[in-house]
Amino acid sequence: MTVNTSKLPDPATILEPSPTQLLTRRAFGHTGLMIGGGILLIMLIMALFAPILAPFDPYDQDLAQRLIPPVWHDKGSWGHPLGTDNLGRDYITRIIYGARISLLIGFSAMLISGVLGTALGVAAGYFGGRVDMVITFLITTRLAMPVILVALAVVALLGSSLQIVIWVLGLLIWDRFAVVMRSATQQIRTMDYVTSARALGCSTLRIILSEILPNVANALIVVATLEVAHAVLLEAALSFLGLGVQPPEPSWGLMISEGKSHMFFKPWVIAIPGTAIFLLVLAINLLGDGIRDVTAPENRN
Amino acid sequence: MLIYSLKRFGVAILVTFAVSVITFVLLHASGDPAMAMAGEGATQEDIEYVREHFGFNRPMLVQYIDWFVRALQGDFGISIYLKIPVAEVIAAKAPITAILGASALTFALLISIPLGVLAAMKPNTIFDRIALTIAVIGQAMPTFWFALLMMIFFGITLRILPVSGNTTWQHFVMPSIALGYYAMPAIMRLTRAGMIEVLSSDYIRTARAKGLRPRTVLFKHALRNAIIPVVSLSAVQLGFMLGGSIIIETIFSLKGLGNLAWQSIQRSDFDVMQALVLSIAMFYILLTYLADLLNAFLDPRIRVS
Numbered sequence: 001m002t003v004n005t006s007k008l009p010d011p012a013t014i015l016e017p018s019p020t021q022l023l024t025r026r027a028f029g030h031t032g033l034m035i036g037g038g039i040l041l042i043m044l045i046m047a048l049f050a051p052i053l054a055p056f057d058p059y060d061q062d063l064a065q066r067l068i069p070p071v072w073h074d075k076g077s078w079g080h081p082l083g084t085d086n087l088g089r090d091y092i093t094r095i096i097y098g099a100r101i102s103l104l105i106g107f108s109a110m111l112i113s114g115v116l117g118t119a120l121g122v123a124a125g126y127f128g129g130r131v132d133m134v135i136t137f138l139i140t141t142r143l144a145m146p147v148i149l150v151a152l153a154v155v156a157l158l159g160s161s162l163q164i165v166i167w168v169l170g171l172l173i174w175d176r177f178a179v180v181m182r183s184a185t186q187q188i189r190t191m192d193y194v195t196s197a198r199a200l201g202c203s204t205l206r207i208i209l210s211e212i213l214p215n216v217a218n219a220l221i222v223v224a225t226l227e228v229a230h231a232v233l234l235e236a237a238l239s240f241l242g243l244g245v246q247p248p249e250p251s252w253g254l255m256i257s258e259g260k261s262h263m264f265f266k267p268w269v270i271a272i273p274g275t276a277i278f279l280l281v282l283a284i285n286l287l288g289d290g291i292r293d294v295t296a297p298e299n300r301n
Numbered sequence: 302m303l304i305y306s307l308k309r310f311g312v313a314i315l316v317t318f319a320v321s322v323i324t325f326v327l328l329h330a331s332g333d334p335a336m337a338m339a340g341e342g343a344t345q346e347d348i349e350y351v352r353e354h355f356g357f358n359r360p361m362l363v364q365y366i367d368w369f370v371r372a373l374q375g376d377f378g379i380s381i382y383l384k385i386p387v388a389e390v391i392a393a394k395a396p397i398t399a400i401l402g403a404s405a406l407t408f409a410l411l412i413s414i415p416l417g418v419l420a421a422m423k424p425n426t427i428f429d430r431i432a433l434t435i436a437v438i439g440q441a442m443p444t445f446w447f448a449l450l451m452m453i454f455f456g457i458t459l460r461i462l463p464v465s466g467n468t469t470w471q472h473f474v475m476p477s478i479a480l481g482y483y484a485m486p487a488i489m490r491l492t493r494a495g496m497i498e499v500l501s502s503d504y505i506r507t508a509r510a511k512g513l514r515p516r517t518v519l520f521k522h523a524l525r526n527a528i529i530p531v532v533s534l535s536a537v538q539l540g541f542m543l544g545g546s547i548i549i550e551t552i553f554s555l556k557g558l559g560n561l562a563w564q565s566i567q568r569s570d571f572d573v574m575q576a577l578v579l580s581i582a583m584f585y586i587l588l589t590y591l592a593d594l595l596n597a598f599l600d601p602r603i604r605v606s
Contacts, residue, residue: 032437137312137315137316137319140312140316141316141319141320141323143585144316144317144320144540144582144585144586144589145320145323145324145578145582146541146543146544146547146578146581146582146585147544148544148545148547148548149544149547149562149577149578149581150324150327150578152547152562152563152566153327153328153331153566153574153578154327154328154331156566156567156569157328157331157332157337157569158331158332159332229440229441233443236443236445236446237443237444237445237548240443240445240548241548241551241563243566253443256445256446256449260449263449263452263453264453264457267453270446270449270450270453271450274443274446274449274450277443277446278441278442278443278446279441281440281441281442281443282437282438282441285437285440285441286437289437
C-alpha cells in the first residue's frame with residue numbers, strides 16, 4: 001500500500017532551520033551586507049572582465065579629445081560616458097581597469113599581512129608567557145611607526161612598482177590581524193575541545209590548524225575585509241603622492257593626482273576616480289560589518 | 302602606581318630603541334644611500350666620494366651606533382639639502398604641525414562626542430542612523446580626496462577659505478577638518494558604545510530615581526565615566542594624525558613636519574627622514590604612555606594586574 005505523501009506537511013517546515021539556513025536568512029536580510037556585497041561584486045566583474053567591458057584601450061591617447069566632460073555635463077557625449085583625461089584617454093575605460101589594480105593590491109597586501117599577523121597573533125595567544133611578551137612588543141613597535149611615512153620612504157628608496165607597493169603595505173599593516181587573533185586565541189585556548197585535543201596527543205601545529213583556526217575564522221574574515229579596505233586607501237594615497245603605481249597604469253589614486261591641476265575648472269576629473277575609491281572601500285567595509293553582524297550578532301554594539 | 306608607571310616607561314624606552322633600529326635598517330637597506338644622495342647623473346667617483354665622506358662604507362652596525370650615540374646627545378646630523386642641523390629644521394617646523402594636530406583633534410572631538418552621545422541616548426532611531434551613516438561614510442573617504450573636494454567647494458565655489466599656505470588661522474580650517482574627520486568614526490563609535498553601557502548601569506538608575514535633573518545625570522554621571530576610554534583613543538588618534546599630516550600638509554602647502562617629510566623623501570635627505578620617523582614615533586609612544594598612566598590612575602584594576 002502506498003502512502004499519499006502530498007497530504008503530509010513538508011519536513012522542512014516543521015524542522016528548526018539549520019545553522020546554515022539561519023545564516024543565509026540573516027545575510028539576505030542584512031541591508032548593509034547586501035549593498036556592500038553587490039557593489040563589490042560589480043567591482044570584481046569590472047576587474048575580471050575589463051578587456052570585454054571597457055570601450056577603449058586604457059593607454060590609448062587622443063590629444064584631440066582631451067578633457068571631454070562626462071555625459072551628464074552639457075558638453076558631454078555618449079562617445080566617452082565619463083569623459084577623457086588630460087591626455088585624451090577614455091575615463092570609464094581607465095576606471096574599469098583601475099578596479100584591477102585596487103583589488104589586486106588590496107587583496108594581495110591583505111594576504112601577506114594576514115598570514116604574518118595571524119601567525120604572530122595565534123602564537124602569542126596560544127603560547128602566552130615569553131612568546132606573548134615578545135610578540136606584544138613587536139605589535140607595539142609596529143604601531144608606533146607611522147605607516148604612510150615609512151611606506152613612502154621605503155617605496156621612494158626601492159623604486160615603485162606594483163610588487164613593491166604590495167609587499168611594503170603587506171609587511172606594514174599586519175598589526176590589527178595580530179591584535180585580534182591574539183585575543184581571539186586567548187579566549188579559546190582553554191576550551192575543553194582544545195584540552196581534549198591536547199590530551200589525545202595532537203601536535204601543537206595540528207591543534208592550531210584544526211582546533212584554533214576554524215574557531216577564530218569569523219573574526220579573521222572581518223579583519224581581512226577591513227585590511228583590504230585599508231590597503232586600497234593606502235595604495236590610493238601612495239599613488240596620489242606619486243610613490244605608488246606608476247604612470248601610465250590606470251590607478252584611481254594616480255588618476256586623481258593627474259587630474260589635480262585641472263580640478264578647479266573641471267572638478268569631475270578628480271570626482272570620478274575618487275568616487276570609485278570611495279564606493280569600493282565603502283562596499284568592503286559594509287561587507288565586513290555585515291559579516292560581523294551575521295556571524296556574531298551579540299557583538300553588534 | 303609608581304611600579305606600574307616605571308614598568309610602562311621601560312617598555313616605552315625599549316619600543317623607541319626598536320623603532321630607531323628598524324628605521325635605520327629600513328632606510329639603509331632599501332637602497333644605496335650614497336647613490337641616492339649623489340643624485341641622478343652622478344659619476345661613479347661622485348658616488349664613491351659621498352660614500353667615503355658620509356661613512357656609508359662602514360659596517361651598518363658601526364653606522365648605527367655612531368648615529369645613535371649622536372642622536373642621544375640631540376645631534377641628528379645635518380640636512381644635506383638645507384645645510385642646517387636636522388634638530389633645528391624639525392624644531393622650526395614642529396609648531397605648525399602641532400597647531401594642525403591640536404585643531405584637527407578638537408574638531409573631531411567636537412563633532413563626534415555629541416553625535417555619539419545623541420546616538421546612545423536614542424539607540425536605533427534617526428539620530429543613531431545618521432551618526433552611523435556618517436561613521437561609515439567617513440571611514441570610506443580617502444583623506445586626500447576629501448581635502449581636494451573641500452578645496453574646490455570652499456576655495457573656488459564659495460571663495461571663503463584660502464586653499465594653500467599657513468599665514469592666517471583661516472589657512473588651518475580645511476586642513477584641520479580633512480585631518481580630523483578620519484578620527485571621527487572611531488571616537489563616535491566608542492562614545493556611543495560607552496554611553497549605552499553606562500546609561501543602563503545601576504548607578505544611573507539610582508541617580509535618576511533620586512530625582513536628579515536629566516541633564517545632570519547625563520553629563521555629570523554618565524558622560525564622565527563613558528569618556529574615559531575616549532581619552533586614550535584620542536591620544537592614539539592624535540599619533541596617527543601626525544603620520545597622516547604628510548598628505549594633508551602636502552596638499553595644502555602647510556610648511557610643517559609632514560611637508561618636510563615629503564620634501565626630504567624627494568631629496569633623499571636621509572638624516573631628516575630618519576629623525577622625522579623617530580620623532581613622530583616617539584611622540585606616539587609618549588602619548589600612549591600618558592594615556593596608559595591616565596587609565597591606570599582612573600581604573601585601579603589596570604595597575605594591579
